[in-house]
């Protein structure tokens with residue numbers, strides 16, 4: 001458990017109160033989180049208790065090759081307590097983007113957290129690590145991101161890979177990947193548990209849910225085979241999509257400005273990757289549950305899937321064939337091969353009649369002779 | 377060849393494809409065509425009915441339903457064929473498919489020269505599969521496996537039955553559904569090309585051999601010239617003496 005006598009920190013609830021939230025607001029926050037995490041009703045009490053008694057967990061939040069969309073998503077998550085308490089008040093021992101300190105002061109803060117809370121702090125990583133040219137493409141305070149990751153992860157309680165960059169490499173690792181951007185699971189020693197929270201960015205409530213889970217249960221949430229929390233990544237976007245009835249009916253948008261688009265038909269044929277994308281967008285939605293891409297008429301681009309940037313195009317279903325140029329998709333190649341096969345078969349049939357003429361002639365002769373004998 | 381009378385062959389009826397193999401073959405052919413047709417629709421649904429209302433239509437739903445139902449039949453039929461490769465007759469035996477001997481490769485080379493390069497020479501006449509065909513079926517069986525692994529891998533997350541869930545490791549190994557689906561899509565083309573060539577070659581062998589190749593998948597019989605019997609080790613199975621295992625290859 002995170003509870004440790006040596007950790008002199010206020011509890012989450014103390015922080016909530018200090019920030020001026022009412023008990024009612026606190027309870028609504030906990031209920032919401034529990035619902036997002038897919039917990040049973042009876043577990044709500046457990047979450048409340050943990051929030052009241054657990055001291056805050058120190059968090060180090062590193063930024064490498066990324067665009068900060070994960071942080072943006074997190075601080076905009078629907079309940080203000082998420083940003084105020086989990087991030088702003090509680091978790092900011094070190095994060096380049098949002099902390100007040102800078103320079104040596106900041107480095108010292110990180111070092112002190114790492115020493116003081118050895119084995120207790122959570123390491124959040126936003127961004128991938130470039131390993132080409134000895135890592136010079138991403139350096140902070142004179143150290144490469146690789147060195148920083150190694151140091152910070154050595155004594156962490158758990159590591160969270162925020163977003164597709166840290167989980168899969170995201171666009172900076174698209175071919176030809178000049179900086180050799182590498183997702184962190186390939187670099188960690190494996191001694192510290194890792195949670196992947198892919199998405200570009202991941203949904204803010206999902207991020208908060210992962211942290212709340214860590215805090216309340218003192219252990220990492222149940223993960224799927226790819227290391228993602230099952231509570232949020234076990235269903236495809238397609239499985240919870242409200243346009244699904246149109247998919248099943250076979251009613252599709254053909255172009256973005258056609259009648260079908262106005263009627264809100266399924267976006268499959270204009271490239272929706274919902275059927276191969278595991279994420280909670282259809283359920284949680286974005287921007288305080290306002291909407292999500294499909295709801296505003298744009299297909300899912302599969303942002304939480306590995307390699308989505310190299311695996312085919314955004315506005316087409318057709319699967320491109322790596323190594324045959326952008327234009328060659330599998331079906332074009334297949335059709336060419338089919339035509340070639342047809343020609344080869346026809347040529348073979350002609351050649352058979354020429355080259356094996358005697359053989360066929362004799363067979364026919366034999367057969368005709370038998371036929372004659374039967375007549376007589 | 378200005379003979380007045382052609383040599384009249386005496387033919388012997390050989391039971392090459394046992395009934396289970398024949399049933400397997402036609403179930404397989406039917407189901408594979410259904411999988412290709414519905415797979416095509418799933419990959420790029422036609423724009424036939426954009427003006428209908430969703431309430432009464434379930435086109436994609438049916439296509440997927442048929443695809444998955446056919447997939448189950450396909451899979452268990454395939455498993456059955458593997459089983460039959462161990463208990464069936466010598467023409468159905470698994471050794472017919474895997475090139476493990478020098479003789480196998482030699483025969484493949486010979487078939488290549490006779491049937492593809494069309495060189496002159498003594499006609500190659502096999503009784504069961506020729507070595508080349510056997511090897512191509514071996515590749516086909518591997519493609520079956522790929523299709524079952526990727527197909528059930530994709531299906532795992534949609535199904536609540538434990539059986540498809542056994543395949544959940546496939547997309548995990550490939551890093552996700554996107555690539556799994558692409559591989560599933562690409563290998564469909566292998567089957568399309570296979571069917572075209574396969575059906576053509578069945579016609580071809582029927583035509584140049586005159587032994588009833590086409591109907592052999594119907595009744596199970598091929599009709600072999602008496603002298604081929606004499607010349608080869610293809611003796612009628614004699615209950616008194618055990619037939620050698622190495623005698624199933626044609627000359």
Ligand code: HEM
Pocket residue numbers: 275408411412414415416418419420440443444447448450451520523524526527528529530531557560561563564567
């Ligand atoms: C061996 C013959 C098979 C062929 C030719 C075939 C072909 C296809 C094709 C072309 C697609 C569309 C892929 C795309 O999105 O572009 C597809 C989808 C699919 N197939 Fe198959 N398939 C075969 C066997 C199987 C088997 C054995 C299974 C096992 C359950 C299976 C399960 C699926 C699933 C789950 C999908 C995705 C459907 C969806 O997401 O709605 N397929 N198949």
Ligand code: HEM
Pocket residue numbers: 397401404405406408409457468504505506509510513516571574575578589590591592593
């Ligand atoms: C979708 C179409 C078809 C598929 C997928 C298919 C598949 C196969 C496979 C996998 C085998 C190997 C059998 C074994 O397990 O030993 C085979 C053999 C055979 N098939 Fe087909 N088949 C198709 C259509 C046909 C048709 C239309 C005929 C014509 C009558 C035919 C006649 C035969 C014959 C005679 C053999 C055994 C001869 C040989 O070894 O070359 N098949 N087929």
Ligand code: SF4
Pocket residue numbers: 237238239241242243244245247265266267268272273274275294299300
């Ligand atoms: S819009 Fe996309 S996710 Fe929704 S049903 Fe269509 S394909 Fe599936």
Ligand code: SF4
Pocket residue numbers: 199200237277279281292293294299300301302303304
């Ligand atoms: S709908 Fe798809 S592309 Fe859009 S945010 Fe969700 S997972 Fe990413």
